[in-house]
Amino acid sequence: MSTARILVVDDDPHARDLLQRLLGVLGPVTQAPDPKGAAERMGEQSFDLVLTDMAMPDPGDGLKVLQTVKSNLPDTPVIVVTAFGNIEGALDSIQLGAFDYLSKPFDVDAIMRVAKRALEQKRLVEENRTLRKQVERTSLVGRSQALLEVYKQVARAATSNVPVLITGETGTGKEMVARALHKRSARTSGPFIPVDCGAITESLMESELFGHAKGSFTGASGARRGLFEEANGGTLFLDEIGDVGMKVQSQLLRVLQEGEIRRVGESVPVKVDVRVLAATNKDLKARVAEGLFREDLLYRLDVVHLHLPPLRERREDIPALVEHFASLHARGGVRPVVTADAMARLTVYDWPGNVRQLENVMARALALNVTGVLGPPDFPEPIGDAPKRLTGLAGDLPSLAELSRRYAAHVLQHVGGNKSEAARLLGVDRKTLYKLLEAPETPEGIPPAEGRS
Incomplete structure (x- = not known):
């Protein structure tokens, strides 16, 4: 579990100190003596978890803290603690959105169990939001005839396992199409790993894609798996494939033909199960004619061809x-x-x-x-x-x-x-x-x- 920021609110300094010692193993703990102090702390930083006492002197109680959290940090779980086992107060706190409530005196195991469960819920909420954003961001948007043709081709190609070459100008959404192909394929539960080939120097590309053995070159202090192995069972998206050098092109051809890679500095092949999607804004046939791209690799990559028209x-x-x-x-x-x-x-x-x-x-x-x-x-x-x-x-x-x-x-x-x-x-x-x-x-x-x- 990653480090969590925790706020403890209680008018009893001994209770605050005890909770700080107990929860300190989960991350840094900040104290506040009352609802006003809690609001001030929340104005200074965000928190992943809040524990608050129910009964505190004016100006407010644990429900006031709960309301402040929900207004300022709506995804942050709140655990309410009461010394009296007040059922009515506990029900009020749950109805207002508290994650759970506990009774004093503290049960150490119970506090840690509930706190970990609350933090896990927050992590899942954030993860789901990130995934939704990714889906929104990578969704194909539009209903033009040209884009409808792309939709149909994506639907047909997604069920296959063959390589797909996606072409189009810079910024037309080639990676979005690649993600759509992966999402609709049988590999959707596997990894989708994008590689910007234009951003990696030719000297590093071989190690990035295929991995290397310890000591295989200067600076290789340990063995490392390459992106093909990381993408095993899923999809590897090679963006700007036209920028790849001839040596790596030969190795890519071998992967597509044999379904295996060799790490730099090793002679034993490693089997990989990866679907390769590639994209380019260059004319690969022209690069073949210029001797800059292997014709046999182009044929291997261009089994299915999807072209994205420019926005204009x-x-x-x-x-x-x-x-x-x-x-x-x-x-x-x-x-x-x-x-x-x-x-x-x-x-x-x-x-x-x-x-x-x-x-x-x-x-x-x-x-x-x-x-x-x-x-x-x-x-x-x-x-x-x-x-x-x-x-x-x-x-x-x-x-x-x-x-x-x-x-x-x-x-x-x-x-x-x-x-x-x-x-x-x-x-x-x-x-x-x-x-x-x-x-x-x-x-x-x-x-x-x-x-x-």
Whole structure:
């Protein structure tokens, strides 16, 4: 169990000292003599566990401490201790969210058992939240025809065990596709290990992937397993595979052919059961022609080929991505509103960094915005003035009015045709909402939501 920060609240200094000695094996213990002192300590740092006495003199009791914890550290478990076995007080504490209650005099074994159980619950809550964030972050977002084709290919390829080559520009979401393949495969319970091949020097790549024996090179003070062994039973994602040198390419080919690796400095092969997914933003066929990439390795990797189109070729997915990132990076759980004008500008921008750039821009805007409403000024140039770039471009791009109408219709449909709610979310009045919905529709436009008047 990792070190935990614990707060003990009791008006009896001897009881505080005893609890500090008992719980000190779990981590640093901070003391407070009353609810006010507990609130001050919580203002200075966070805690993983709080133990509080129930009966304390004014200004408050253990329930006051419990309420303060739930307001400031909602995931922190609270154990309430009472000297009187007060059933009514114990029930009140449980109803207010206490993890458990104990009676004085202290049962050392009981305190340690309950404290460890409470800390384990907190760890699981945090772990689940992290996993949910990872799922949210790695989910494919969008309903364009191009992305729907990717969805279908992912669904088909996930059930297989063959290598997959994922191509696309930087930031298009190649790792998200790789994670989706792993999550939907029979290997989902195994590890998913991503490797940024472009960030590892060629001299270190061999040891990173295949491991090494003790003394196999200068600095190898001990034996080490490589990432192929770490990924055994799961998936190894080789991002920027086009940056791998020729020597390591030969070793990768052997792994794909034989299902075994050799650690640096060892001659005995080690069997591995790993599915290899690779990604690149380079033209590997061109690199083969230039003598920079092995043709036989390309054939081994490119059994299934998934190509992710750049964001500028699937602009209809941008509103959904904006809403997704707005929710993902919202502060305090309050989902911000993106005005129709801002959404239009975000939609017409070309996004050379693709989905990754869009997420970074949204995270920056939300970090600096204090109103909860994101408008054009919240986004940097040239994004904030993106509509100016339409002047003189080909006529097949939708107008700003058309993009505003599409987004207004989308929001109205999202709220079930409630125009007042749609106007509130868009940051406009009902009159302006009507004007947005009545904008001229281009042939390829999205029809207005039903119930429009």
